[in-house]
Amino acid sequence: MPHSPLRPTRRQFLGTSAAMLAPFAFPTVGRAMANSKVNIACIGVGGKGASDLKEVAVGHNIVALCDVDTDRLETAAKNFKEAKKFQDWREVFDMKGIDAVTVSTPDHMHAPVTLTALRLKKHCYTQKPLTHSIHEARVLTKAAAEAGVVTQMGTQHHATKRLKIAVQTIRDGVIGKVSEVHCWTDRPGTFWKQGLERPATSDTPPANLNWDMFLGVAPERPFVAKLYHPFHWRGWWDFGTGALGDMGCHIMDPVVNALELGAPTTVKAEGGPLLPESGPTSCKVDYEFPGTKHTTATVKVTWYEAGAQPPREIFQAPADWKNDTNGVLFRGEKGNLFVGFPIMPKLFPVADFENHKWPELEDHNHYQEWTSAIANGGKTGCPFSYSGPLTETVLLGNVAFRAAATINWDSANLKATGLPAADKLIRRQYRKGWEVEGL
Numbered sequence: 333m334p335h336s337p338l339r340p341t342r343r344q345f346l347g348t349s350a351a352m353l354a355p356f357a358f359p360t361v362g363r364a365m366a367n368s369k370v371n372i373a374c375i376g377v378g379g380k381g382a383s384d385l386k387e388v389a390v391g392h393n394i395v396a397l398c399d400v401d402t403d404r405l406e407t408a409a410k411n412f413k414e415a416k417k418f419q420d421w422r423e424v425f426d427m428k429g430i431d432a433v434t435v436s437t438p439d440h441m442h443a444p445v446t447l448t449a450l451r452l453k454k455h456c457y458t459q460k461p462l463t464h465s466i467h468e469a470r471v472l473t474k475a476a477a478e479a480g481v482v483t484q485m486g487t488q489h490h491a492t493k494r495l496k497i498a499v500q501t502i503r504d505g506v507i508g509k510v511s512e513v514h515c516w517t518d519r520p521g522t523f524w525k526q527g528l529e530r531p532a533t534s535d536t537p538p539a540n541l542n543w544d545m546f547l548g549v550a551p552e553r554p555f556v557a558k559l560y561h562p563f564h565w566r567g568w569w570d571f572g573t574g575a576l577g578d579m580g581c582h583i584m585d586p587v588v589n590a591l592e593l594g595a596p597t598t599v600k601a602e603g604g605p606l607l608p609e610s611g612p613t614s615c616k617v618d619y620e621f622p623g624t625k626h627t628t629a630t631v632k633v634t635w636y637e638a639g640a641q642p643p644r645e646i647f648q649a650p651a652d653w654k655n656d657t658n659g660v661l662f663r664g665e666k667g668n669l670f671v672g673f674p675i676m677p678k679l680f681p682v683a684d685f686e687n688h689k690w691p692e693l694e695d696h697n698h699y700q701e702w703t704s705a706i707a708n709g710g711k712t713g714c715p716f717s718y719s720g721p722l723t724e725t726v727l728l729g730n731v732a733f734r735a736a737a738t739i740n741w742d743s744a745n746l747k748a749t750g751l752p753a754a755d756k757l758i759r760r761q762y763r764k765g766w767e768v769e770g771l
C-alpha cells in the first residue's frame with residue numbers, strides 16, 4: 333500500500349526514533365567517511381537544482397534524482413545515467429545507501445524535505461531561504477544539531493572573497509563601530525511579479541507536471557499556466573517568500589556575519605499592496621538589533637527592494653561612482669563600507685582610506701565545501717546553526733509586513749509580543765494530509 337502523504341514510512345520512522353534517542357547537539361563538522369565518495373540524492377533538479385547538482389557531483393556519486401516535472405527530471409538524468417529517478421521525494425528516502433541530499437525545490441517544500449532527511453541523518457544542502465516559515469527554521473536548526481550531520485544553506489556568495497573581505501574589514505574595525513546598515517535589491521518586478529490577485533480561471537496541468545506534488549504542503553490551488561511554475565511561484569505566499577526571502581539570505585548574510593548579530597528586537601515594514609496571496613510590489617523593512625562588539629549600543633538595519641536604495645548622499649561616494657543593483661552599505665564611526673552583488677567592497681569617503689590594504693582572502697566553492705566536509709571532515713560556512721537564525725531574521729520582515737504591525741520580537745518563544753495575529757504567519761498550517769510532525 334502506498335504510504336500517505338508525508339506520513340513517514342517504517343524506515344523513516346525508525347530513523348526519526350533513533351534521532352530522538354540521541355538528543356545531543358553536535359557541531360556541524362563532517363566526520364571522515366570510510367568511502368570518501370558521498371552518495372547524493374538531489375531533490376528539485378530544474379532551475380537552480382540543475383546547477384546545485386552539477387556542483388556537488390564533482391568527485392561524488394549522484395545516486396538519485398527527483399523532480400515533480402518529468403521533463404526536467406529527464407534533462408538532469410541525461411548526465412547521470414546511473415541515478416534512480418523519482419517524481420515523489422518521499423520515495424527517495426526509502427532508497428538505501430543515500431548519505432546526503434540537496435534540496436532545491438521552491439521555498440515552501442524546503443522544510444518538509446529537509447526535516448525528513450535530517451531525521452534519517454542525511455547530510456543536507458538546502459537552498460535559501462532555509463525555510464518558508466520562522467517556526468520551520470527553528471525546528472530545522474534544532475534537528476540538524478541533533479542529527480550531527482553536515483549542513484549548508486545555498487548562499488554561495490558567503491564563500492566568495494568579496495564577502496569574506498567585507499566581513500573581515502568590518503570585524504577589523506576599519507570603519508569603527510557600526511551604527512546602521514542598508515541592504516537593497518532590485519527584486520521583485522524585474523525577475524518576477526508581485527502585487528497580484530489570483531485569477532478566477534484555471535488550466536489543465538501539462539502531462540509532465542505532477543501539480544499535486546508541486547503543491548505539497550501548500551494549500552490546494554488550481555493550476556494556472558505560467559503563473560507559478562516554474563520560477564514565478566516566488567511572488568505567491570503559498571510557495572515563495574517575496575523579495576526579502578528570495579534575496580535577503582544573500583544580502584543580509586554579510587551583515588549578520590560581520591556584526592555577529594543575534595535576533596532583532598523590533599521589526600517594522602511599510603509598502604504595498606497588502607494582499608492575502610501575493611507579496612508586495614515594494615516594501616521597506618526596518619530592523620533594530622541589540623549591539624555587539626562591532627556596533628554601537630543598538631544597530632539599525634534597513635531593507636529596500638524593487639530598485640529602491642538608501643539616499644545616495646549617505647554613501648559619501650564619488651559623484652561618478654556607479655552603485656550596484658543589489659548591495660549593502662555599512663555606516664561606521666570612521667566611514668562607510670559598501671559591498672555589492674557582484675561589486676567588490678569599497679570604502680568611503682575614498683580620501684579617508686587611500687592607504688587601506690584589503691585583507692588577502694580567496695574564493696571557495698560553497699557546494700564542494702559541503703561535500704568535502706562530509707567526505708573528509710571539516711566545516712561549512714553556512715551550517716543550519718548559522719543559516720537557521722539568519723533565515724528567521726530575514727523572514728521576520730515578511731511577518732511585520734503581512735501583520736501590518738511593529739513586531740516586538742520574543743525570539744526565545746518565537747512570538748511577536750502582544751500580537752497573537754502574527755502566530756499564523758510565524759507557523760503556517762500544512763495542507764490536510766500533508767502534515768509533518770513538528771512542523
Ligand SMILES: NC(=O)C1=CN([C@@H]2O[C@H](COP(=O)(O)OP(=O)(O)OC[C@H]3O[C@@H](n4cnc5c(N)ncnc54)[C@H](OP(=O)(O)O)[C@@H]3O)[C@@H](O)[C@H]2O)C=CC1
Nearest residue numbers: 376378379380399400401404436437439459460486562563
Ligand atoms: N542560491 C542561489 O543563487 C539560488 C537559489 N535558488 C533557490 O532554489 C530554489 C529553487 O528555485 P528555482 O530553481 O529558481 O525554481 P524553479 O521553479 O525554476 O525550479 C525548482 C525545481 O524544483 C522542482 N520541484 C518543485 N517542487 C518539487 C518537489 N516537491 N519535489 C521535487 N522537485 C520539485 C521544480 O519542478 P517544476 O519544473 O515542475 O516546477 C523545478 O525543477 C528556491 O528555493 C530558490 O530560492 C534559486 C536560484 C538561485
Ligand SMILES: O=C1CO[C@H](CO)[C@@H](O)[C@@H]1O
Nearest residue numbers: 380460519523578579582
Ligand atoms: O541569487 C539569486 C539570483 O536571482 C534569483 C532570483 O531572484 C534568486 O532566487 C537567487 O538566489
